[in-house]
Amino acid sequence: MSIFDKFRGVEQRLAELQAEGGRNPFSVVIERPLSSTVGIIEGRETLLFGTNNYLGLSQSPRAIEAAVKAVKARGVGTTGSRIANGTQSLHEQLEQRIASFFHQKHCMVFSTGYQANLGMISTLAGKGDYLLLDADSHASIYDASRLGHAQVIRFRHNDPDDLHKRLNRIKDEPGAKLVVVEGIYSMTGNVVPMAEMAAVKRETGSTLLVDEAHSFGVLGPNGRGVAEAAGVEDDVDFIVGTFSKSLGTVGGYCVSRHPELELVRLHCRPYMFTASLPPEVIAATMAALDDMEAQPELRTRLMDNAARFHAGLNRLGLTTGKTVSPVVGVVLETIPEAIMLWNTLLSLGLYVNLSLPPATPDHHPLLRCSVMATHTSEQIDRAVEIFGEAMARLPASA
Amino acid sequence: MSETVQDVSALIINKLLANPKVPRDINGSSKIVEDLAFDSLAVMNFVMEIEDELDVSVPLDRLAEIRTIDDLAECIVSLKKGG
Numbered sequence: 147m148s149i150f151d152k153f154r155g156v157e158q159r160l161a162e163l164q165a166e167g168g169r170n171p172f173s174v175v176i177e178r179p180l181s182s183t184v185g186i187i188e189g190r191e192t193l194l195f196g197t198n199n200y201l202g203l204s205q206s207p208r209a210i211e212a213a214v215k216a217v218k219a220r221g222v223g224t225t226g227s228r229i230a231n232g233t234q235s236l237h238e239q240l241e242q243r244i245a246s247f248f249h250q251k252h253c254m255v256f257s258t259g260y261q262a263n264l265g266m267i268s269t270l271a272g273k274g275d276y277l278l279l280d281a282d283s284h285a286s287i288y289d290a291s292r293l294g295h296a297q298v299i300r301f302r303h304n305d306p307d308d309l310h311k312r313l314n315r316i317k318d319e320p321g322a323k324l325v326v327v328e329g330i331y332s333m334t335g336n337v338v339p340m341a342e343m344a345a346v347k348r349e350t351g352s353t354l355l356v357d358e359a360h361s362f363g364v365l366g367p368n369g370r371g372v373a374e375a376a377g378v379e380d381d382v383d384f385i386v387g388t389f390s391k392s393l394g395t396v397g398g399y400c401v402s403r404h405p406e407l408e409l410v411r412l413h414c415r416p417y418m419f420t421a422s423l424p425p426e427v428i429a430a431t432m433a434a435l436d437d438m439e440a441q442p443e444l445r446t447r448l449m450d451n452a453a454r455f456h457a458g459l460n461r462l463g464l465t466t467g468k469t470v471s472p473v474v475g476v477v478l479e480t481i482p483e484a485i486m487l488w489n490t491l492l493s494l495g496l497y498v499n500l501s502l503p504p505a506t507p508d509h510h511p512l513l514r515c516s517v518m519a520t521h522t523s524e525q526i527d528r529a530v531e532i533f534g535e536a537m538a539r540l541p542a543s544a
Numbered sequence: 545m546s547e548t549v550q551d552v553s554a555l556i557i558n559k560l561l562a563n564p565k566v567p568r569d570i571n572g573s574s575k576i577v578e579d580l581a582f583d584s585l586a587v588m589n590f591v592m593e594i595e596d597e598l599d600v601s602v603p604l605d606r607l608a609e610i611r612t613i614d615d616l617a618e619c620i621v622s623l624k625k626g627g
Contacts, residue, residue: 299603
């Protein structure tokens, strides 16, 4: 019995995947980006439709300039945790900037978005409390449920009535109830019915945390996310999100009106026991936020592009989620079909994400695409065209 | 309504047999992951169906201790009694 025996199943699946399509879908290398929308993969110019870089700000000249200035002035890292030597004035500035953007009083910045969910959820829902999770929650939320000590109850995906029913079952239990939803679900692009979820929160007296990872900068008149779009920001106790999508950098945050967020800093292990964000990332993040605020038209262009891409794929007869959002999950029937299609797309110069069960919600494989504000109409149309060409090349049996 | 472990176990087996992919010879001591070839997501989704039928929520941490159909039935009966 070897310590590695538990990995043999995945090793075999990976070998089968490669046998079916030739590539390891988990080891795609973007040799270098040429712009926010085009990168070199396997030596070829490839259209990027799977980077979550919704506003294209990973290549923002203002953010690049800010990062260079910061790195020259402050060096490349902090070498410490936020609660020890890892807090510089820039960290406090970023927290104030993010809090003020969301019209909230308090903000904690984390080193990644994953850690923001892991830390906030595992710390808030303690022993004797209840954590209510959407069935299709992101891995960071499930991992938080394992790190913490609360009793964990799943409710049906995007189903406020089901959440209400499950909260009712535990209404006489003494513990606090923390409900966690996501603004846009990362695999399917489904948008949470936020107004209805907020109503359940009000009726049941529970606490509500929204992960706006994929909806920050994307939804709402000012890009504050799904809670702003639904007009229910006052009902949300905690907003968690990431800088690694719309802002194009890395890092996570939690904002709240509750002053107790300051106490969470002293209880939250994924915040306390890791190095803080380096100065250049903070400077770039603040500059990207300036860009986002200065160019609200990026959001309009993003949604127009999403609608164009979504409609184009539907015209080809492909199955996608019903809601138009910048995340477009193409649902396929079989894993071999998904693998062949994904490989052909990449060979034809289109990069999307291959997502296989059980990482997908209902045992169907997905080709997960993400649209950007910086895609041109021609790039969107070309991506749809490549989908059409790739489907035509599929053998009839797939 | 007070179901016994046998009642709940029978209900679970009936529900499982409605799925044509599940082996026909399952019983209370069948192991959910090994014998039914369910992955973690399939187990959680199946338990959700049982929860609705019996108006009970099985917390995920309790689910981690469950191996067989009878274990799941015992857990549900104990939760319904307030445990």
